Amino acid sequence: MGNSTVTTSRVVRFESFGGPEELQICEVPVPQAGPGQIRVRVTAAGLNPMDWFMTSDAETAARFGLSLPCGFGTDYAGVVDQVGAGVSGFAAGDRVFGGALSRAVADHVLVDVAGTIAAGGEAHRTPDGVDDRTAATLAIAGCTAAAALAVVEPGPGDTVLIGGAGGGVGVFAVQLARLAGARVIGTGSATSAGALRALGAEPVTYGDGLAGRVRALAPGGVTAAVDLHGADAAQAARELGVPDERITAIAARIDGIRPANGADAAPQAVEEIAGLVAAGRLRVPIAASFPVEQIRAAVELQAGRHVHGKVVIDL
Template sequence: MTTPETTGRAVQFEVFGGPEVLRVRDVPVPQAGPGQLRVRVAAAGLNPMDWFMTTDAETAARFGLSLPCGFGTDYSGVVDQVGEGVSAYAVGDRVFGGVLSRAVADYVVVDEAGTIAVGGEAHRTPSGVDDRTAATLAIAGRTAAAAVAVVKPGPGDTVLVGGDRVRELAPAGVTAVMDLHGTDTAQTARELGVPDERITTIAAQVDGITPANGANAPYAALDEIAGLVAAGKLRVPIAAGYPVDQIRTAVELQAGRHVQGKIVIDL
């Protein structure tokens, strides 16, 4: 099955910089090759890494990116074309996943057996999970799974996930810590006597502390997280949604780091 459209929209940048360099372009609709599936994107979730990767050439190179380049990683939508040899997905399947710096587009092509960084990946969207929510799960979900794997929380643990007034809120002390912003919480954890092996960071590195890298999360982690959302056991707050032609406004809001929840681009 092929789509009648020959062009679609995609957010791209041709020079490095801030939100002001982002452009909505008309681009040829990509075609699914062997082992690939094409997704008609319904929504794309934004993450700090999306704009961080595009700020300068040196940072972009660390992620294997070069100009011109697309934008965004998290996506959700419906499979509208499958390539030769694809067996796990069919046209009409609802899917979500990640495609490094390509997600904010009408169409994306991903590998059936790929990864976010190489080829892109897809997961089935469970019934009961809407497209906007599904579009927020790839990076945040993988990072959360990696952080949990580092600190290994269990019954009886008091886990600090960032925050203030630690001694007041947990007078008996904390036993594991996840620093989601920098290093301040990790350093406080050490002062509270939390051992390094029960501390993790996601946005900075501290000698002796294992950072949580979403790339190391198991493939099945996203399916488990999506299942929890479908079962009503996990809720993802959506702070705002924007049409694709307001991508700069959306990125400026997300980059401000004061949003309580995820920002989603509707396509």
């Protein structure tokens, strides 16, 4: 599609907040890149739990600065097709990926080259050897995993307990901890054991008695913990004698334990992760991809929390 002929663009959005049933596909005029912006022709958009959590009701949406009509999805990958005034460092035809809060599932997205995921969007060059579907899964989960590991700093000699290891962030956290030299024990459902082993984790089922099951796997002790689901893994780590300064959580707020937030990730973290993917040292399992027309089914699958790997929308 040449930009001269395209006048409308598909965008997935909410006219009222709620579940997947409220998602609509609309035709809108193609947005034009302003000063300091690039326009990306999106080819793939990765889904994250925060996408449907943020837009589930008006009160939650307001906490994230979202108002109606509201777009959907944050992770994107595609090709720059228009460059605004004053932009250097990007040119039409460049492959890029990144995040644009709650507006990524669209044919075109505008990104401020000096922005952040939450304000204006952000863009990184997609390395050769990383396909767009994979690039579209990196920004949110990669930043969140990097931020969590930066709190506990795993290394050789560490045994790290990762709660919710089979989820979207867990895919990255397990592999990054292993690349840092740590032994990883990952909690998940019984059905996720094979997927966790494939990432390099030793699987353990979550639920009552977790600390005892971890102790049996690691009689020498656990030295750090990252809870990507709730507070169960963090509490088990405390029972096993892990000091609070080597425990973090991304979803629960636990007194005495420093939370991790993707917004706190080092600026180059997601580019380093993309480089690891390009080098074949980190892999992202893509569980399913859907055409944008099936956005509701894609969100329902992802929101069920039983999928091992990432769900991606093709545009």
